[in-house]
Amino acid sequence: MLKNPRIMIVDDVVVNIQVAMNILKEDHYDFSFAMNGSEALELIEQEPEVFSLILLDVMMPGMDGFEVCQILKNNPATADIPVIFLTARVDIDSISKGFAVGGVDYITKPFHPEELLVRTKNHIELFHARLLLKQHCLVLETKVKHERHKLLSELEENQKDMIFMLTELMESTSDETGKHIKRLSEIAALLAKYHPSLNDEDVEILYHAAPMHDIGKMMVAPELLNKPGRYTDEEFEAMKSHANHGYELLKNSERKLIKAAAIIAHEHHEKWNGQGYPRGLIGTQIHIYGRIVALADVFDALAHSRRYKDAWQIDDVVNYIKGLSGIQFDPELVAIFLEHLDEFIAICYSK
Template sequence: MEKQTILVVDDTPANIDVLAGVLKADYHIKIAKNGEQALKIARAIPLDLILLDIMMPGIDGYEVCQELKADERTHHIPVIFVTAKISADDEIKGLNIGAADYITKPFNPPIVQRRVQTQLALTDQNRMLAIKVQQKTAEIAQNQLDVIRKLGRAAEYKDNETGMHVIRMSYYTHILALAAGINEADAEVLMHAAPMHDVGKIGVSDAILKKPGKLTAEEFDEMKHHCVIGAEILGDNDSPLLKIAQEVALTHHEKWDGTGYPNGLKGEEIPLYGRIVAVADVFDALTSERPYKKPWSVEEAVALLEREAGSHFEPKLVQLFVENIEQIVEIKAKFRDEG
């Protein structure tokens, strides 16, 4: 096992010699003779523990500890104060600014070793706990994502669309979201939420979903209700993924000019994620084969997007989609429908 690294900070060489002599057999020892030097070392190399004298010329140990704890690069390093004598008030002050423990002078080697061992063991435990929490959080997020995908698959079984459709349009939304200035993390959440856009079709009758011809006015009214059904299925939730999925399910059929459904939202009243999914969804629907239609060419689909920019779609998003058409075509080829 690799030795851990301890920084010993003291302006008295004799104190440094004693502490280094006690600890050097078990740890890598770094030395600083004042507060400024200690801060420089702590910010330059990984440290596992700092033994910090309180009374030093220049900036004292309290100030050094405060700076360490205020710096994102060093706030995690445990600090043990080293002092000749200390009052209860001084001890409380040190603990309040982030010190983990105290060692008093003159040094008792077994006590120094035990205090250092205890603090490093506690730090290791906290590190392992943090890793476990991160792993559990990632596991929960993955389980949630799996549920989202399974719900998306359930909607596909009700419709004529294929699993490749939701994969393609999800990647299209990711490309378009990044082009629109959305950061990578949020664009990825949107990509995972996008497959839920039509989950509300679970509540629409098969006779309407699979009808080969044109829908009647009554049938189209029922079809339009799938947006509301989808939002109800996803429900109000604290999860960013489910919140965006619900928003997309409800708004992806709204139109820029206000003639869409279910709420007739107009322009920027429509959430950005819903506007993005609208472009991606329509493009893929047009360029995909269905039992009731042949696929359009990419050129024909792009021409329709451009014609309906300002009416159905946000003009800027259409422009960005066209500017990234090479990436779109690559995704389309990579995830083409079987057969």
């Protein structure tokens, strides 16, 4: 048994308290006592953690034992302390009520000393065993959370490694450059940061998933990707297929970064007015990740030269995006872009 568990004895008759203490002292308990319910509650609620058991009379002036027990059980700080009713009331209704309000046992007076000793010892040991089990469960839960967090972190790092490798492969097969992809990630993350319906996790997801937007270009013929002039209608249709190709490549993953990358690959060429591809989605039918990357991609691409075009002046780029608000781009995102324009321009010309 644990050293000196403390028992609270509650009875309006001093002799009854003394008798119980005399019987139980041979098991080396510590004692507190109260002669009414209000006094007992005040003492217990001051230091609930010190009590291992409450011996509670039922018939007391003012607040009876049933009411005291109900109050204790309704208080999370005292709810787990076991209560044994120690009373002269022997009718079945009283016994039933004692258990109904949360008592763990019911000993009727006059009681045999051995009965009180054994039941007290059993309930105290059970109480401390439950406390120990609860502590072990908390330790185990902490360990499980730590291991789960560690595992999830490793999985996310694996996803990031996979995205990095695929992005490098994408760069080698298309006109995308590493600098463009890095800037695109930062621009998309910044748009997400200022979007009222997105959170820090969305910012992180977009930063890592946005580089996969054109992964489907790996399945487009290199001579088409590298063509310096304008596409014929037939060639443009072939080029547009990269959105579906990217989605098909990534869609079966259940990992959050890859799932987000699949959405972005599929929807970053959709337009707010429904005139985009591959599905002609309209407005908020387009996932917010796709809408964000659509704006980020166009902004950075226009501001920098490619083999088939010169870089635009930044004012022309901004006016172009502003003019396509509600047509190609989500108006809310355009408003965010314009409100924080200096930050977006800083990213655009940082690398």
